[in-house]
Amino acid sequence: MTSVARDAPFASLPSVDKVLGEATTLSLIERHGRTCVVTAVRDWLAEKRADIAAGRPAAIDEATMASELAHRVARQVAPRLRRVINLTGTVLHTNLGRALMPTEAVRAVAEVMESFGNLEYDIESGGRGDRDDLIVPILAELTGCESATIVNNNAAAVLLALNTLSRGKEAVVSRGEQIEIGGAFRLPDIMARAGCKLREVGTTNRTHLKDYAEAIGPKTGLVLKVHKSNYAVTGFTAEVEEAELGALCRERGVPFLVDLGSGALVDLSRWGLPKEPTPRETLAHGASVVTFSGDKLLGGPQAGIVVGDKDLVAKIKKNPLKRALRVNKMTLAALEAVLGLYRDPDRLREKLTTLRLLSRDTAEIRALAQRLKPVFERALGEGVSVSVEECASQIGSGAQPVERLASAAIVLRRSGPKGMSPTKLERTLRALPVPVIGRIADDALRLDLRCLENEAELCSLLDVIPVKTGIQPGR
Template identity: 40%
Template sequence: MLRYGTWRCDLYRYASGSGGRAESAAIPAARRPVRSDHRGFGDAEKPGCTGVNCIVGIDDVLRRLPKVDQLLAQRDVSDLINQFGRGPVLDWAREAIQRCRRQIQGGELPDEVDGPRLLERVVASLRQLADGEHVQRLQTVINATGVILHTNLGRAPLAAAAVERLTQTSGYTNLEVDLSTGRRGRRGARVRRLLARLTGAEDALVVNNCASATLLTLQAVAAGREVILARGQLVEIGGRFRLPDVFRASGAMLCEVGTTNRTYLEDYRQAMGEQTAAILRVHRSNFSLTGFVSEPTLQELSRELPRPAGVALIDDLGSGLVHSLESLGIDEPVVQDSVRQGADLVLFSGDKLFGGPQAGIVVGRRAWIDRLASHPLMRAVRCDKLTLAALEATTELHVRGDLTAIPVYRMLMQTESQLEDRARRLTAAITRLADGQGGPVPPMQIAVSQSQIGGGSAPGHVLPSRAVTIAAAHLDALATALRLGQPAVLARCHGDRLWLDMRTVDDAEVETLAQRVVSAGAGRHLQGDRGDG
């Protein structure tokens, strides 16, 4: 009887009577013999073995897997240690060996497996793990999706002035020092003054994101008391974070009024009571209600709804627009309007339509801002020096009215003719580079496209755009090659074509994007002859 363990070649032949073929079907795959020359890492041929086509057992092959120390001594692996450090590479080495072991046991490797080839296979697997780690690093991405505030790509790209300010303040800086007096200063004092001046508010406060601003406001203003909110404004933001959950975390009690589609001023009036601490209005920045809908305006809530002293009117705008975009057909609330219409506190994000870094900004009446600033939670949600520096530089651009220096506004205000021109420059660059390399020129067309603002802003609104579309026989492979290269490129796939939307591609990125398209295609994924784009 054959043992599923260490196999002697002559025993296996003798027992099977036909070189092992008769009984191989009855042997589990994980223990089935494989072909090998019985040579390990410089080992002599195994006694009794007749050579290359000898049939051996699975355990013989498993013993030829390289040891961890042997793997770490390889030149390629040593280079990885210098790049990533010994600890991560040691983990990858163990995982690579384990992967190869599972492949052998599962019968997934070719029949002929010797020591040197196993070593090559394990080293290749280790490099794949290292490459996967490298791809996960934060890195530059060319956004060719047409989504301006792409949450997965970090929302608003920073203005050059903000990037310069980040560099200037990356070392020691006067974060909490008043240089004029030499005494301790207030963190973010200048950006708070700038934000108040910009929005017309009495004071301002900055925290690390708008969700933190909401949590801090609810806890500082209404912990243990009620906050009135229209049912149609009970929103969920990305990542399944829901407003009722924020209420529970803050300690404030939610008092819903009205229905999903219609809420009246009378609903608020009837809900008002001794436990009422605030009225909250939430802008539906990531979806819209249309049709048979109605709700009071902020001005009506401020001027027509009697509020006892100490009951705050809070407006959570989210998107953070501080310059009207009505000329572009974008109907999004403006922060200054909320301040003028009587909101005590107005909350919005720094990295959406404001065009700065991730931050939560609160502007409003000084008494309420002081209450938030002195709350213990403020210490947990405050910003670091780099966020404040980038936000300060961005706010300066808003105060000066230099909107074209802010990438989000520059992308929003681009004309169709400008986008058409950029598309033609891209197709020309791709053609020139492909011809220069002697490779095929992809079939390209310039197509009318639609861009989205994204990032929980102006839901449902699209902007006319232009895209360079490329026909590809293997669309997913081309998109993957673009995504995994340096710099990474994210595009849209539709039908059998790759769409590169020009609204989110900067002029300075056109040549680099052309190089990436040619290197990613290189005749492997592209189909057809030269297009006429």
């Protein structure tokens, strides 16, 4: 065979310039710009050459080319960070972004994003300001602290406090509180990075006041107590109350640092939720410095909040690491707006999204599930069994690890030998224009409806399923 004969199939491929000159391609360029469209065209042609070389059919008619290029460009320009519908049953889901922002926070962020603001400018004096000063007054009001500072997450807050107050010295902590948080970040490793030496006291399940008293000495930088927000130790246990430890630290002249982790600002039992220690209570018990998260039970943006004694917080703020860990104007705007909601506790549940989802009435969720059951049946057809079942939601993100919230779920199971498996059902829902995320358990796909507030949107998404998958709707 001559080289001309071998090259004949490739010769049928259009050039890059020819494809770019087509009306449909020019339309893509008009909407998305030339650079990404040229990339899509080159990749499309390379794929066709590979098909021809492998002896596979390579459709290059005008309609196919237009459709495939449009799909390529759309996939190329689509944002990687996408909105999803969380039906996992975990309200504060780390992988899905944790706390949802209330309307007030969204508006505050949008305003500072599109305009200049007094981030580090004192309007009264006309001089340079401190960005923490935007938040300190309201944190003092809500927690009773003397001063405060904000960093990008609670792990950073603990790291900064340890590095400032105990660098080159010992940090005394109970063996039963040497936690590991998500991503295998362990407290002993954080201490090592902070430049302080771990001095563990007590045992895994029992630590007494005398253990701390015997450990405190000239080499002690601080005593650390870690709230067990992401695990529980039960059985034959003992731990020292904050007030006792606070009194001991004051007597010995040693800073008392408490890491609250999940960061509840108020007593959640008012809304039928498990009680969590609050920063105000912890400071009243004698803590010198308290750290907690902004994006967990507090219901705000990702942030690490440090509150406590004025002199100690001032030292923390002067640490060179503080600049590396500081937050931007969007975080501060969102946090201030969320904190402002706590000034009106009577309407807090109504306005704070996290609290509303956590305290949602079970009967309301069950009624929602009953309304959605026939919608799922119509969308998924005969190959799927749809039922409404009781389930238990969890708070998530290291908050209240053993507590569960009564809820209701749509449960999807394979019906018959040709029905869809839970894995295929899960992929189908993830492939929707707005991905729907559930969880597979006990050979079924379970969709906990606690976090679903836009019922109409889910119904419209389910209407897309037969079109995308070829499923025969009905039932």
